[in-house]
Amino acid sequence: MMKALCYVAKHDVRVEDVPEPVIVSPHDAIVRVTSTAICGSDLHLYDGFVPSMMRGDILGHEFMGEIVEVGAEVRKLAVGDRVVVPFPIACGRCWYCKEDLWSLCDNTNPNAWMAEAMWGHSPAGLFGYSHLLGGYAGGQAEYVRVPFADVGPIKIEDDALADEQVLFLSDIFPTGYMAAEQCEIQPGQVVAVWGCGPVGQFAIQSAYLLGAERVIAIDRFAPRLALAERHRAEVLDYERVDVMEALRDLTGGRGPDACIDAVGLEAHGHGIGAAYDAVATRVFLESDRPIALREAILACRKGGVVSLAGVYGGIVDKIPMGAAFNKALQLRMGQTHVHRYLRPLLDRIEAGDIVPADIVTHRLPLSDGPRAYEIFRDKTDECIKVVLKPGTS
Amino acid sequence: MEPMSYDVTSSERPRSAQRIASPVERHRHDVGVNVGNGERAASAAAGATLLAMGLVRRGLVGGALGLAGSALLLRGATGHCAVYRRLAKNTANDQPMPREIVLSRSVTIDAAPQAIRSLLREPRAARALPFAEVLEADGDSVRVEARLPAGRRLAWTSRIEEREDSIAWRSEPEGPFDHELRLDFEAAPGNRGTQVDATLTLRPPAGAAGAAVAQWLRGLGVRSMGAALARLKQLCELGEVATTQNQPTGARSRLKTLLLTAQETE
Numbered sequence: 001m002m003k004a005l006c007y008v009a010k011h012d013v014r015v016e017d018v019p020e021p022v023i024v025s026p027h028d029a030i031v032r033v034t035s036t037a038i039c040g041s042d043l044h045l046y047d048g049f050v051p052s053m054m055r056g057d058i059l060g061h062e063f064m065g066e067i068v069e070v071g072a073e074v075r076k077l078a079v080g081d082r083v084v085v086p087f088p089i090a091c092g093r094c095w096y097c098k099e100d101l102w103s104l105c106d107n108t109n110p111n112a113w114m115a116e117a118m119w120g121h122s123p124a125g126l127f128g129y130s131h132l133l134g135g136y137a138g139g140q141a142e143y144v145r146v147p148f149a150d151v152g153p154i155k156i157e158d159d160a161l162a163d164e165q166v167l168f169l170s171d172i173f174p175t176g177y178m179a180a181e182q183c184e185i186q187p188g189q190v191v192a193v194w195g196c197g198p199v200g201q202f203a204i205q206s207a208y209l210l211g212a213e214r215v216i217a218i219d220r221f222a223p224r225l226a227l228a229e230r231h232r233a234e235v236l237d238y239e240r241v242d243v244m245e246a247l248r249d250l251t252g253g254r255g256p257d258a259c260i261d262a263v264g265l266e267a268h269g270h271g272i273g274a275a276y277d278a279v280a281t282r283v284f285l286e287s288d289r290p291i292a293l294r295e296a297i298l299a300c301r302k303g304g305v306v307s308l309a310g311v312y313g314g315i316v317d318k319i320p321m322g323a324a325f326n327k328a329l330q331l332r333m334g335q336t337h338v339h340r341y342l343r344p345l346l347d348r349i350e351a352g353d354i355v356p357a358d359i360v361t362h363r364l365p366l367s368d369g370p371r372a373y374e375i376f377r378d379k380t381d382e383c384i385k386v387v388l389k390p391g392t393s
Numbered sequence: 394m395e396p397m398s399y400d401v402t403s404s405e406r407p408r409s410a411q412r413i414a415s416p417v418e419r420h421r422h423d424v425g426v427n428v429g430n431g432e433r434a435a436s437a438a439a440g441a442t443l444l445a446m447g448l449v450r451r452g453l454v455g456g457a458l459g460l461a462g463s464a465l466l467l468r469g470a471t472g473h474c475a476v477y478r479r480l481a482k483n484t485a486n487d488q489p490m491p492r493e494i495v496l497s498r499s500v501t502i503d504a505a506p507q508a509i510r511s512l513l514r515e516p517r518a519a520r521a522l523p524f525a526e527v528l529e530a531d532g533d534s535v536r537v538e539a540r541l542p543a544g545r546r547l548a549w550t551s552r553i554e555e556r557e558d559s560i561a562w563r564s565e566p567e568g569p570f571d572h573e574l575r576l577d578f579e580a581a582p583g584n585r586g587t588q589v590d591a592t593l594t595l596r597p598p599a600g601a602a603g604a605a606v607a608q609w610l611r612g613l614g615v616r617s618m619g620a621a622l623a624r625l626k627q628l629c630e631l632g633e634v635a636t637t638q639n640q641p642t643g644a645r646s647r648l649k650t651l652l653l654t655a656q657e658t659e
Contacts, residue, residue, distance in 0.1 A: 006643030016643040024640070025633045056643035093630045095503055095585055107627045108635045113616045125635065137640045145640060 003390065004141035005369040007057045010048035013370050018058065021137065021145035026073035029149035031085065035163035036063035036139045036366070038376050038386045039087075039171055040197050041264070041311045045130065046373055049265060049287070050313055052114060052131040061087035061127040062170045063139025064156075064163060067149075076150045083153035085146055086338035087171045088124040089136060092151030103335035108147065109134045118314075123335055140369060142390040154342040158350065164357035164387060165349055168202070173356055174341035176202025176262065177209075179309035182332035183258030185210045192216045192247055192256035192299060193233070194292035196224035198359050198385045199309050200262035204233045205354055207260075216250060218243055218292075220268075223382040227359065238269070247299045255301035264310020267291035273318065280317055287314030297324050308333035359385045366390040426472035429484040430605070437469025438609040469605050494607045496593045496614045500622035503586035504629045506578040510560060512629055513576075520634050521624040535562065539570075571596040589625070591618055 001017045008014050021030055039062050044050050064084040067077050077083065090097050094106040105124035109115060114132045115122035128138015137144060146153060156166050176199045183191055191207040193200050196219035207215045208231075217233035219225050225235040236246050247256060265288035268274070277289040296306050297320050306329055324331060348354055361384045364372050372386045428436065440462045447459030468474050477483060502509055512518055519527045522539075528548065529536040533555075538548040549570045551562040561575040577590040593614065597603035607614075627634045 002641070004641065004643065008643075014643070018641040018643050021641050022639060024636060024638060027631075027633065054642075054645065056645040058642060089635075091627075091631050091635070093503070095501075107623075107631060110635050110637055112623055113620055116619070134635075135637045137637070137642065141641075147635065 002142040003366055004058045004137075005060065005366060005388075006055075007045060007053050007059055008055050011046060013046065013059065013373055015367050015369050016056075018141070020143050023069060023071045024145065025147060026071040027148050027150060028071040029067050029074055029077055029146045029153070030069040031063070031065040031083065031139075031144050031146050031153075032068045033063050033065040033139050033142060033144055033390045034082075035065070035167050036060050036141075036388050036390065037167060037170075037172075038062075038140075038372055038388065040199060041129075042373070043377050044264075044266060044311060044313065046377060047266065050130045050132070051118075052111075052135075054131060057128070057130070057135070058137040058141050058144075059128045060138035060140030060144075061129055062167065062172070063127075063144065064167050064170060065139075065144075067153075068143070070149065074149050077153060077155070082156045082159075084156060084166050084169045084342070085127070085139065085144075086152045086154075086169075086174075086342065087126055087129075088152075088335060088338055089126065089134065089147055090124055090151050090339055091148055097151070097339075100337060100340050102337040102339040104337075111135055126335075140366065140388060140390075142366070152339060154346060156346075161349070162357065164360050165355070166346065167387065168198070168356045168359075169338075169342055169345055169349075171336065171338065172198045173202045173206075173345055173354075174338045175199050175309050175336040176204075177206040177341055177345060178334075178336045179203045179260045179262060179307045180206035180210050180212075182307040183207070183210075183260065183305045185212050185258065187211055188213045189257040190214045190216065190251050190254075191258045191260065192218065192296070193228075193260045193262055194218045194267075194296055195262035195264075195310065196221070196228040196233075196235070197262065200224075200260075201227060201231060201359050201384075202356075203260045203262050203309060204228055204231045207258075208232060209348065209353060216247065216256065221379055223361075224379075224384060227384060230358075243295060244299055251301070255299055256304065257301055258305040258307060259296035259300045260307045260309060261292045261296050262309045263292035264308075265289060265312050265314070265316075267293075267310075269295075276318060286317040288312050288316045290316040290319060294318065294320055297329065300327065300329055302327045303329070305330045305332060309336075311335075360387050362386040364388055365392040425478065426485045427477045427483040428468060428472045428474050430608075432484055433469045433472050433605045434608045435469075436465050437606050440465030440467070440469055441606075441609070469609075472605075492596060492604055494595045494597065494604065494611060494614075496595070496611065496618055497591060498615055498618040498622055499588060499590045500619075500626050501581045501585055501588050502626045502629050506558070506580075506587050509578065509587060509589065509625075509629055510555070512625075513560060517628065518625070520628060521621045523624075569598075571598070589622065591622055593618060 002020045003015050004018045006014055006016045045053055067079050067081045070077055088103040089108040090102040090105040091107040096104040096106055103124050108125040109122045111131050112122035125134025125136055127136050180203050189212055191212045193203045196217050204215050204217055215233045217228040218236045218238055220237055220239045228235050236243055267289045269291035273294055274291055280286045300306050366388045375381055375383045376386050443458050443462030447455045447462055525537050525539045528538050533553045536550045538546055541547055549564050549568040551564050554561045559577045563573045564571055573594045575592045579588045581588045595607055597607040624634050
């Protein structure tokens with residue numbers, strides 16, 4: 001038996017004793033998890049925004065550890081290897097994988113029909129992220145089964161790199177990076193980032209890595225704004241300033257060249273739009289609250305890019321499509337093609353261009369998982385990012 | 394979506410009273426059909442759902458659900474509603490129920506048609522249909538057994554017909570499950586392999602009543618076909634089927650486990 005953090009019900013996760021995972025298919029590996037993080041998108045599960053969660057589902061899609069067993073046809077990994085595992089599960093063989101669109105893998109969602117019913121087609125299966133996206137057991141556990149192990153996990157050869165330096169390659173560093181890359185930043189450009197949570201912090205730093213002249217970051221929590229400032233962003237507290245006006249003034253009336261929504265479906269805000277979303281989601285007229293997205297579309301300069309890193313799952317309402325159309329904006333989005341970024345971003349970390357570990361505010365044993373979810377959701381104790389350590393107490 | 398096949402194909406369909414009625418059609422009028430086809434299918438669907446819920450729950454509530462479900466199922470199957478008779482209401486139209494149900498789904502597989510064909514002749518192809526087992530394969534004849542709910546089994550023999558760009562499994566006419574499954578192969582544009590168009594033609598037993606139930610199961614059937622084709626694609630492209638079987642979970646709730654198991658093993 002092992003300990004695993006399981007979903008029980010909305011706002012109720014528990015550490016339970018569950019059987020250890022076994023090799024099911026010849027391309028599987030079993031990883032002993034050394035570090036695992038709680039992602040902002042885990043809060044969407046925790047807050048009941050994602051359908052098809054079941055009592056007993058093991059959570060977690062940001063994890064790393066040591067290979068303890070490999071299937072008969074695993075060639076690139078061996079027992080003892082230290083690996084970081086991407087959150088999308090990709091087969092490496094289908095048309096989408098070959099096109100470098102790993103999160104759209106055609107073959108890894110055993111429950112594709114559920115996703116097809118909601119979205120028309122199914123993306124890749126994800127670790128620990130509802131039955132809609134495969135129903136795979138997640139990594140907030142002592143051990144986890146990793147399918148298609150030759151395709152996803154990246155080996156970390158340098159023992160001098162602490163877990164916290166490389167753990168975020170599993171999701172949020174590539175996610176922030178892809179959001180910035182989608183902006184196709186040109187020299188001299190200004191990028192605005194909504195949300196200074198972990199993904200927002202990586203989006204800010206990635207925008208600079210990709211050559212942005214200035215980055216303006218928007219949030220309301222002082223510790224997050226302070227960290228964004230440390231990452232060289234100019235910051236706006238949306239509870240103190242009118243974001244639209246401020247962005248116009250800070251960009252000589254042009255508006256940011258690119259706008260990144262690093263918030264997603266559970267955005268907070270104020271004003272008529274936010275009130276509308278509060279009511280509409282209650283009565284199921286919409287499922288997601290696209291407050292940051294609306295503002296990003298309105299703020300963006302003509303011909304600019306609005307890039308979505310925050311997760312959306314369902315239906316949104318009152319999207320200013322007229323603004324997007326008449327300003328000829330590009331909207332770019334998607335679950336991160338993590339596999340694409342593992343090597344280049346590990347190189348960046350090894351070169352010292354970025355210090356991913358600086359977002360970690362809380363380190364807790366896995367057994368404290370339920371409390372960790374609360375702290376992270378309520379952002380108490382200046383929480384920005386929680387790392388859970390299985391096997392410690 | 395595929396149109397339903399009617400036994401009368403003329404656009405100027407004669408009124409049913411003027412047609413030569415088959416034994417089933419005569420029966421249809423004997424019991425006094427006063428429920429329309431769409432409503433019959435819905436009635437059968439709701440009835441079967443309630444019945445299933447009743448069986449899961451048991452007890453007094455379960456019994457009531459089961460009773461209500463049975464009544465609705467019967468209403469759908471016979472097309473007769475006692476309440477409508479009292480109210481002198483009739484929603485039945487003159488359209489005959491279809492005798493044949495045609496389901497279709499397509500998938501694009503990154504492999505040559507020949508590779509897909511040869512895999513289909515291997516025993517492991519049965520992994521695409523987790524509820525079925527190949528009992529015997531002999532040249533162009535194959536005997537298949539399907540596991541049904543409540544431990545029941547259904548076996549039939551199909552003849553395989555291969556053409557240049559298709560393969561079909563036709564059940565023997567006197568068998569218990571009258572159907573034809575056909576896969577058409579076509580090169581996918583943009584070097585994406587082969588487009589496989591699957592068509593399943595079902596001739597359900599019990600004539601119109603069976604067709605009403607089959608019509609209700611249509612969505613389920615198309616979904617199952619999609620899942621089977623996805624598994625065939627995985628077998629061709631990866632040599633394995635993506636699965637979450639035997640993985641650990643925490644304590645499940647009972648009802649949900651039942652529902653999910655049904656969904657995920659389709």
